[in-house]
Amino acid sequence: MKRNNLAMINYSIPLYRPPAEADNIILQATFGCSHNRCTYCSMYKSKRFTIRPIEELKEEIGILSYRYPDANKVFLADGDALSLSTEHLAKLLRLLKEAFPRLSRVSLYATAQNFLEKSVDELKFLRAGGLSLAYFGIETGNDELLENIDKGVNSSQMIEALTKAHEAGIKISSTVILGIGGLEHTHEHIRDTIKLINAAPMTYLSTLQLGLEEGVAERFLKHFETFTPLNDLQILQEQKHLLSELTSPQKIIFRSNHASNALHLAGTLPKDTQRLIHEIDNVMRVGEKAMIPKCFRGF
Numbered sequence: 001m002k003r004n005n006l007a008m009i010n011y012s013i014p015l016y017r018p019p020a021e022a023d024n025i026i027l028q029a030t031f032g033c034s035h036n037r038c039t040y041c042s043m044y045k046s047k048r049f050t051i052r053p054i055e056e057l058k059e060e061i062g063i064l065s066y067r068y069p070d071a072n073k074v075f076l077a078d079g080d081a082l083s084l085s086t087e088h089l090a091k092l093l094r095l096l097k098e099a100f101p102r103l104s105r106v107s108l109y110a111t112a113q114n115f116l117e118k119s120v121d122e123l124k125f126l127r128a129g130g131l132s133l134a135y136f137g138i139e140t141g142n143d144e145l146l147e148n149i150d151k152g153v154n155s156s157q158m159i160e161a162l163t164k165a166h167e168a169g170i171k172i173s174s175t176v177i178l179g180i181g182g183l184e185h186t187h188e189h190i191r192d193t194i195k196l197i198n199a200a201p202m203t204y205l206s207t208l209q210l211g212l213e214e215g216v217a218e219r220f221l222k223h224f225e226t227f228t229p230l231n232d233l234q235i236l237q238e239q240k241h242l243l244s245e246l247t248s249p250q251k252i253i254f255r256s257n258h259a260s261n262a263l264h265l266a267g268t269l270p271k272d273t274q275r276l277i278h279e280i281d282n283v284m285r286v287g288e289k290a291m292i293p294k295c296f297r298g299f
Contacts, residue, residue: 033079141196
């Protein structure tokens, strides 16, 4: 039966996706985030976590495939679609493969908890079904800060989760939040984040700067005795420290292209490490006028 070309996808707003998914199909496999307690995050506070029925998703996949028959990449929203059962995700992946003949990548947000709740065999099964990339928020490698921000896991659990993903063949795109420890914990934040990254396999690494949206700051700050926000130069010092001591044995594609950043960087580690550090040094010498104006930054 021919589908109505005017059929609409009624997305549940707010809808978030990584910068790299801007031109790809977005399908909301869930609404909200199953954890939804991170104190710095306001993304899904207006939503209750909901698993969407397969039949409902099947209808939307049909609409999307009619409109974009040549699409080859799909991002599964909302906050952590990997929280879905293996059976549910496998059914969804089969529907996507049937609907998009050129499908080459299915990606989603994932938490450490999501990976820890599944066996390596389950993850391999999902990888074979088409799940190839997970966006993973490290934020920090320091256990005290992880507790302060209510991440729900410690650094050892994050390493375990990332190792399981690697064993299953799922690529990981990780993020670190610069400034999340404030001036009081900047050393421990970067020191322990370096340890975590050096111990955990990943394909991509990105950094963004801490930004507390309206309604979030009070909840975030009450978990710290004192918290002094870092200025842009101090943030760049954290960035430099992080890059200078990463020694992961595998190649990592690095970006700091999030809209929150004072400086956008791009390179491959370790090949471009010294060039990236040189770029940071040049901007730090010049100062604020060499950075992205604050009016152009945000979340």
